[in-house]
Amino acid sequence: MISVVIPVHNRKAFTEQCLACLSAQTYRNFQAIVVDDGSSDGTAEMIQEKFPETIVLTGDGSLWWTEATNWGIRYALQHQDRSEANFVLTLNDDTKMEPDYLQSLLNAYDRFQPCLVGSVSVNSDEPNKLEFCGTVCELYLAGGRHMAEDYNFDYQELVRRTDHVVSDSLPGRGTLIPMEVFEKIGLFDSKKYIHYMSDIDFSVRAKKAGYPLIVDVKSVVQEFVSASGIQVERMITTKQFIESFTSIKSPTNLKVRYNFAIDHSKTKLVYFCFDVGRICAGFFLRKMRLMKPL
Known part of the structure; x- marks a missing residue:
């Protein structure tokens, strides 16, 4: 069972599109857990009407990404069937995926297990523009880099050269995590990392605990880049x-x-x-x- 945990707040159109992508998946043994952190734009009503099978957990607007994600993970942990393999997939609502997305993540896990499997991210407006395919974290003088540079930010070049990348960290935007990892290292740290970098911290902790971080080239999320928070690499004053x-x-x-x-x-x-x-x-x-x- 894959528990897909999606924190949302007042982005009804994105949430609807993301859930529609999940509804079209060829792999069916999953549940969508939306943590609606105080939306006032009709998100909850839309989910109830169009995706009634979705589990909705309701916050008051104070959770931010990290604790909202933890809420979903706790629900998944409490309701898991231990007679089968269980995973959490952390996902943002400003993404869309092809119907074979969940299956490709599981295929990569079966190949490299035990591990965490991250997704390649491309720009939704320019689907060949590579946004993420792994990182190199240099922990002495902060000299790390995004490995998309190694492939000229070109998804087709990435496909030509490899089928997976070994990364030093993974984002929360499409990472498949075996349930055992939470039992070994705990949840995301919502005290030190309220909204950003809790995913990076978590994946680094998982790597230290012995779980390789694999980015599967076939597992792609199209990211609505402009919908993210403040991005200093973009045009800002x-x-x-x-x-x-x-x-x-x-x-x-x-x-x-x-x-x-x-x-x-x-x-x-x-x-x-x-x-x-x-x-x-x-x-x-x-x-x-x-x-x-x-």
């Missing part, structure tokens, strides 16, 4: 960039980056300083390129 250091909706929140440095890096504060320096340098280099005359 200097004011927005500064605000990103304290925003819960930002992956560059300094408290979150500090917690990750302390929890996982080899050099702690040195890593944190280099990490923040890298973020700032990248932002201002992009600004300078935009200011150059054509």
Whole structure:
């Protein structure tokens, strides 16, 4: 059984599209668990009308991504049938998938088990534009990188060159997790990582516990990139960039980056300083390129 956990908040159209993709899956032994964290746009009513088989857990708007995901995982843990293999698939609502998506994740798990299986992410507006296929995490001086660079951000090139990638971390946007992993390392850390980086922290902890992190090239989610929170690599103002250091909706929140440095890096504060320096340098280099005359 795959328990697909989807945290949502006031994005009814995205939620509907995501659930429609799940309804079309060829693999049928799954349940969709939507954690509706205080939506006021009719999300719950839409789910009841169009996807009545979906399990809906209702929050009050204070859960954010991490604790909302934990709610779904706890439900799955409490209701699992231990006579069969059980998994949690963490998924965001701003994604769409082909009908063979769940089956391809399971095929990859069967090949590499025990492991976590992550999804390739491509841009929904440009389906060949590779957004994610794995990371290299350098835990001394924050010199890691996204492995999409190795394939020129081209999904077809990735397909030509390999069928899987071994990663140092995985995002919550389409990761298949054997239920035993939660029993071994616990849930996502909602105290240190309220909204961003709890997925990275969790996958790094899973890798330390002996579970390889595999990105399956055939398991693809199309990501609505513009629907994400504050993204410093996109076009934002200097004011927005500064605000990103304290925003819960930002992956560059300094408290979150500090917690990750302390929890996982080899050099702690040195890593944190280099990490923040890298973020700032990248932002201002992009600004300078935009200011150059054509």
